[in-house]
Amino acid sequence: MKKGILFVVSAPAGCGKGTILGQILKDKKFYYSVSATTRKPRPNDVDGVTYHFLDRTDFEKLIAEDAFLEHAQYCDNYYGTLKAPIEENLSQGKHVILEIEVQGAMKVRELRPDAKFIFIAPPSFEVLRQRLEHRGTETPEVIEKRVDAAKKELEMKVNYDYCIINDVLDDAIADFKSVVRAEELKIQP
Amino acid sequence: MKKGILFVVSAPAGCGKGTILGQILKDKKFYYSVSATTRKPRPNDVDGVTYHFLDRTDFEKLIAEDAFLEHAQYCDNYYGTLKAPIEENLSQGKHVILEIEVQGAMKVRELRPDAKFIFIAPPSFEVLRQRLEHRGTETPEVIEKRVDAAKKELEMKVNYDYCIINDVLDDAIADFKSVVRAEELKIQP
Numbered sequence: 261m262k263k264g265i266l267f268v269v270s271a272p273a274g275c276g277k278g279t280i281l282g283q284i285l286k287d288k289k290f291y292y293s294v295s296a297t298t299r300k301p302r303p304n305d306v307d308g309v310t311y312h313f314l315d316r317t318d319f320e321k322l323i324a325e326d327a328f329l330e331h332a333q334y335c336d337n338y339y340g341t342l343k344a345p346i347e348e349n350l351s352q353g354k355h356v357i358l359e360i361e362v363q364g365a366m367k368v369r370e371l372r373p374d375a376k377f378i379f380i381a382p383p384s385f386e387v388l389r390q391r392l393e394h395r396g397t398e399t400p401e402v403i404e405k406r407v408d409a410a411k412k413e414l415e416m417k418v419n420y421d422y423c424i425i426n427d428v429l430d431d432a433i434a435d436f437k438s439v440v441r442a443e444e445l446k447i448q449p
Numbered sequence: 450m451k452k453g454i455l456f457v458v459s460a461p462a463g464c465g466k467g468t469i470l471g472q473i474l475k476d477k478k479f480y481y482s483v484s485a486t487t488r489k490p491r492p493n494d495v496d497g498v499t500y501h502f503l504d505r506t507d508f509e510k511l512i513a514e515d516a517f518l519e520h521a522q523y524c525d526n527y528y529g530t531l532k533a534p535i536e537e538n539l540s541q542g543k544h545v546i547l548e549i550e551v552q553g554a555m556k557v558r559e560l561r562p563d564a565k566f567i568f569i570a571p572p573s574f575e576v577l578r579q580r581l582e583h584r585g586t587e588t589p590e591v592i593e594k595r596v597d598a599a600k601k602e603l604e605m606k607v608n609y610d611y612c613i614i615n616d617v618l619d620d621a622i623a624d625f626k627s628v629v630r631a632e633e634l635k636i637q638p
Contacts, residue, residue: 379636422634435634442631445611445624447568 264291264355265443266346266372270365271380272410274392276426280380281357283433284440291349293358296322299337312342330360330367341368355440362416369419376443378436379420383427385411453480453544454632455535455561459554460569461599463581465615469569470546472622473629480538482547485511488526501531519549519556530557544629551605558608565632567625568609572616574600 271277285292296312298319307313314322319338323331331340341364346356358375360368368375382388385407392403417423422439426432460466474481485501487508496502503511508527512520520529530553535545547564549557557564571577574596581592606612611628615621 418636418638420636422631423636424634435630438627438630439634441624441627442611445613445628447607447609447612449607 261351261353264289264350264353265440266350266356266358266375267440267443268358268360268365268368268372268375268377269380270360270362270378270413270416270420271426272382272388272413273406274388274395274410275380275382276391276429276432277359277380279429280424280426280432280436281359284436285357289353289355291345291354291356293341293346293356295339296328296331296342297337297339299339314338329358329371330364332364362413362419366416366419376422376439377420378422378424378439379417380424380426380432381414381417382410383425387427450540450542453478453539453542454629455539455545455547455564456629456632457547457549457554457557457561457564457566458569459549459551459566459602459605459609460615461571461577461602462595463577463584463599464569464571465580465618465621466548466569468618469613469615469621469625470548473625474546478542478544480534480543480545482530482535482545484528485517485520485531486526486528488528503527518547518560519553521553551602551608555605555608565611565628566609567611567613567628568606569613569615569621570603570606571599572614576616 269277269281284290294308294312296314296319298314298316299311301307301313305311316338319340322328322342327342327344328340329343329346331338341358341360346358349356358368365377369377388410389403389407392398392406398406424432424435458466458470473479483497483501485503485508487503487505488500490496490502494500505527508529511517511531516531516533517529518532518535520527530547530549535547538545547557554566558566577599578592578596581587581595587595613621613624
């Protein structure tokens with residue numbers, strides 16, 4: 261069986277990455293890589309769906325066993341990407357979608373140069389600001405911080421293989437599918 | 450203006466390359482590279498459309514001026530791809546489609562490593578044979594020669610970037626469009 265392809269996807273907050281991936285993942289040829297974390301589950305969390313919830317001892321044991329493709333600590337909690345489910349799904353011919361921020365993506369690039377890196381960008385920072393304002397969930401200060409963060413993240417775009425600009429959602433979804441299809445049609449050296 | 454992309458397309462006879470390209474070229478973002486030749490025009494030929502018809506002296510002068518991306522001789526006639534129209538169209542942001550057999554494609558690869566190489570293949574040699582028989586224009590001997598030639602050409606596939614299998618025509622056209630779109634979305638290093 262032909263192995264699947266690992267797609268690493270990053271986007272600044274507010275770029276519609278979740279909506280795009282939601283549509284893409286309707287196709288069962290994809291497997292969405294679920295992160296592991298030591299963070300306590302919240303009411304809406306489902307173990308194995310939103311995260312793989314692990315306690316600190318288990319997480320550190322897995323780090324020692326080199327079980328993670330990448331891992332990091334935020335706010336005293338570990339977050340990481342387990343290698344095994346990715347490898348299993350790729351072997352079964354499924355494409356794996358790994359959604360990760362830019363720093364994590366660069367770590368993955370070192371270990372998996374065969375992966376394909378997709379950056380999803382807003383059409384402009386002005387549009388990004390408007391979208392974040394439209395959500396109505398963040399304060400103006402947080403919105404400014406996010407726009408500034410997006411500007412920094414966008415500088416990392418050069419390290420990716422593809423950039424999809426999410427202006428019109430349906431076009432962005434079609435673009436994502438084109439990238440996947442083209443990669444499927446690539447001749448393996 | 451963003452430069453266009455040079456797509457080099459090869460396929461064994463009977464793979465439906467002409468039909469696929471006919472559909473693709475309806476989009477005015479493409480320019481089809483017309484070959485130059487010293488062959489005498491035939492009744493259906495239109496200068497500048499089927500070929501650029503040149504006399505031997507002019508063709509050889511252009512060879513001396515390094516005006517060709519590639520050229521070759523068949524049956525005492527020269528055939529070649531002029532650089533200038535390709536460069537002009539790429540500069541104007543058009544994608545250039547260069548339809549060429551495998552040997553010519555490999556010459557182009559050396560000079561234009563930035564070009565994208567697409568191989569169009571039949572779903573099987575049996576289907577290819579059926580298609581050639583269905584045309585009803587060739588003798589059984591010629592059909593066998595063409596199938597044998599296709600087998601040899603298919604070995605060259607490994608030197609291409611993408612392989613599109615023309616099983617269902619609409620799928621093959623969609624695949625071609627996906628490859629073009631993905632290349633448009635590629636981040637330039």
